[in-house]
Amino acid sequence: MIKIAILGYGIVGSGVAEVIRMNQDALKKQTKTGIDIKKILDLREFPEDPFADRLTKNADEIMDDPEISVVVETIGGAKIAFDLTKRALAAGKHVVTSNKELVATHGPELMDLAVSNQVSYLFEASVGGGIPIIRPLHKCLAANVILEISGILNGTTNYILTRMEHAGIDFETALKEAQAHGYAEQNPTADVAGIDACRKIAILGSIATGEYIDSRQIHTEGITDVTTADMAYARALHAKVKLLGSFKRQDGKQYNLIVAPMLVPSNQPLTAADDVFNAIQVTGNALGTAMFYGRGAGKLPTASAVVADVIECAMHLGKQPHMALWEDHGNQNILAHDEAAVSALIRLSPAIDQNSVEKLFSNVGIEWLEPVMPEEIACIVGQNSDQALTEGQLSQRLAQLGESVISRMRIYTKS
Ligand code: HSE
Numbered sequence: 001m002i003k004i005a006i007l008g009y010g011i012v013g014s015g016v017a018e019v020i021r022m023n024q025d026a027l028k029k030q031t032k033t034g035i036d037i038k039k040i041l042d043l044r045e046f047p048e049d050p051f052a053d054r055l056t057k058n059a060d061e062i063m064d065d066p067e068i069s070v071v072v073e074t075i076g077g078a079k080i081a082f083d084l085t086k087r088a089l090a091a092g093k094h095v096v097t098s099n100k101e102l103v104a105t106h107g108p109e110l111m112d113l114a115v116s117n118q119v120s121y122l123f124e125a126s127v128g129g130g131i132p133i134i135r136p137l138h139k140c141l142a143a144n145v146i147l148e149i150s151g152i153l154n155g156t157t158n159y160i161l162t163r164m165e166h167a168g169i170d171f172e173t174a175l176k177e178a179q180a181h182g183y184a185e186q187n188p189t190a191d192v193a194g195i196d197a198c199r200k201i202a203i204l205g206s207i208a209t210g211e212y213i214d215s216r217q218i219h220t221e222g223i224t225d226v227t228t229a230d231m232a233y234a235r236a237l238h239a240k241v242k243l244l245g246s247f248k249r250q251d252g253k254q255y256n257l258i259v260a261p262m263l264v265p266s267n268q269p270l271t272a273a274d275d276v277f278n279a280i281q282v283t284g285n286a287l288g289t290a291m292f293y294g295r296g297a298g299k300l301p302t303a304s305a306v307v308a309d310v311i312e313c314a315m316h317l318g319k320q321p322h323m324a325l326w327e328d329h330g331n332q333n334i335l336a337h338d339e340a341a342v343s344a345l346i347r348l349s350p351a352i353d354q355n356s357v358e359k360l361f362s363n364v365g366i367e368w369l370e371p372v373m374p375e376e377i378a379c380i381v382g383q384n385s386d387q388a389l390t391e392g393q394l395s396q397r398l399a400q401l402g403e404s405v406i407s408r409m410r411i412y413t414k415s
Contacts, residue, residue, distance in 0.1 A: 001036040002314045005062040007084055008075035009042035009055070012098050012125070015303030016072055016310075017051050027307070031314045035307075038068055041084075059084055063091050070313045072306055073097040078105045089113045089121065094313035098125035098302050104199035104215045107206065108326050120316060120323045122309035127153065127200040128278050130301025131294040135312075137207045137282065138324050144284025146208035148415045150246040151280035152273045153200040155297040156184045156191040157223050157243045161261070162274040165231050165240060171224060183276055183297075193222035194243060194259045201245030204280070205257055208247060211333060212326040213257065219337040219391075221260040229373050230261075230409055233345055236372045239263040240271045241409070248415045254335040262412040263345060270412075283415070338392030343382030343413060345369075346398070347406040350377050360397045364389035376406055383411070 006013045020027060020035050028034040039062045040054045049055075062068055063084075071088040075081040078101045085102065088095050090113065097103065102110070103123045114121040124134045128151075137146070152158050156178055163174040175192065178184035190196045202215035223243050234241045242264045248256040264271050269291050273279035278296025283289045295301035316322065343365075348357065357379065358366055365385030369378045382389035398405050 001034045002031055002069060002310075002317070003036050003038040003065075003067045004070040004072060004310060005039040005041065005065075005068045006037060006072045006074060007041045007059075007062070007081070008073065009040050009044070009046060010074065010076070011299050012302045012306065013040070013042070013072070013074035014049075015299035016074065016306050019300060019303045019307045021050065023307075027311065030311050035310060035314065038065070059087070063087050068093060069317055070094045070096060070310050072310065073099055073102075074306070075099070076101065078102045082106055085110055085121075086113060089117050089119060092117050092119055094119045094122070094316075096122045096306055096309040096313060098123070098306055100126040100196070100199045100203060104202045107203070108212045108328050111323065111325050114323065115325065118320070120313050122312060122323055123203070124309050125302045125305035127203050128280055128292065128294070129155070129296040129298060130304045131278060131280065131292050131296060132305070133204070133280055133292050134207060134324070136292070137204065141282065141284050141287060144286045146249065146282065146284050148246070148248045148283040149201070149204045149208060149280065150244055150270065150412070150414070151201070151204070152242050152270060152278050153197040153245045153280065153296065154191055154194075154243060155276035155278060155295075156188065157194075157197070158273060158278070159183050159276045160192070161223060161226065161241055161243065164226065164228060165234070168228060168231070170228055171226060192224055194220045197243055197245040198259045201247055201257060201259060204245075205247040205255060206326045207324055209255060209333070210325070210327060212328045213255065213334065214331050217331045217334050218257045218259060220258075223261050225407070226261050227407075229347070230407070233347070233372050233378065233409075234263055236369070237263060237345070238266045239411075240266060242270065242412075244270075244412055246412075250335055253333055255333050256335045256340045258337070258340065260410055262410045264412045268412065268414065338390060338395070340391045341382070341388040342391050342394055343380065343389065343411045344394060344408045345378060345380055345411060346408045347373070347376050347378045348401065349404040349406065350375060352377070352401065352404040357401065360400065361389070363387055364393075380411065
């Protein structure tokens with residue numbers, strides 16, 4: 001039996017134990033010997049739990065136990081989880097995690113530590129929950145230059161946007177509904193501010209390029225300012241508002257990354273993902289485009305990906321590990337946000353002089369829309385022109401229009 005330990009017995013950690021218990025026979029076939037949870041680290045008590053006898057509050061019992069070869073880290077955050085992951089790797093144990101914050105923040109250091117100790121650091125569950133995406137991107141698509149990855153990477157915000165679209169409710173009401181269903185945390189900032197999606201696209205971009213992309217370098221906007229009026233424009237334009245995380249390879253070696261709510265044309269397959277579902281579209285220069293779709297969060301879907309990584313480690317016990325490695329190039333290949341091309345819907349006060357707006361955008365394309373909301377006018381800029389509009393130019397020109405600007409929302413274009 002392969003002996004493992006689980007650090008953190010919350011939703012995902014207890015899901016890992018449940019999947020191992022539920023699928024024992026299948027796991028025995030896969031690993032030849034089976035998986036035994038020897039210890040579970042958590043400061044809380046779980047007296048009624050089937051694994052209550054494995055619980056410990058002392059990490060030394062795991063780190064100092066030579067029988068435990070794989071450690072599952074499901075604590076979350078980048079402090080205690082970081083220290084314990086380093087200890088486990090240094091002790092020669094494989095580590096498997098769902099912790100995107102830790103991977104996005106300290107990935108290269110942890111990978112180096114894993115390599116120097118001849119063990120693996122695997123994180124399939126860190127992006128897309130149960131959807132296979134890390135290993136497919138790293139291994140199955142290894143023959144490609146990855147040109148684009150665009151995805152709905154956060155289930156909570158996708159649920160909120162879907163409810164705003166379908167029920168006509170505002171952001172605050174949809175957020176409360178998401179919290180009542182247990183989809184959104186009581187402190188939902190990491191989700192609604194786009195931070196969670198940002199960490200995930202940073203991880204995917206790093207896998208796609210083999211270079212560490214620091215999530216803190218990615219321009220990130222959340223969904224807190226999305227309104228029911230934006231939903232009305234989306235409908236009129238045959239589009240949906242989705243929080244997208246996007247990586248695009250520009251001119252060969254520049255990486256253009258962004259997280260923001262965008263108008264996604266309804267004929268794009270990504271818009272099929274509603275409610276808590278995630279969808280990730282990957283374009284490779286040999287593959288063309290493929291889409292990965294499914295449950296991006298939740299106890300058992302996430303545990304499904306964690307346990308698959310445990311099996312992967314079990315198959316490599318005593319062998320050279322095969323895992324993602326990221327070189328750190330100091331983010332020099334990340335395109336400055338101001339230089340990225342953009343097209344956008346702009347909503348304006350009707351008092352504005354339309355000629356002055358046309359003058360500002362005529363070189364990059366401007367198209368006025370039929371009225372959608374009372375007491376405002378709207379146009380699309382940056383489309384249908386050979387000359388690109390950059391984010392920097394858009395900001396400058398909107399600043400020139402001053403308080404007449406009600407809002408702007410980017411329009412997703414597939415590269
Ligand atoms: N809060 C995340 C989401 C959990 O809503 O997608 C999964 O990473």
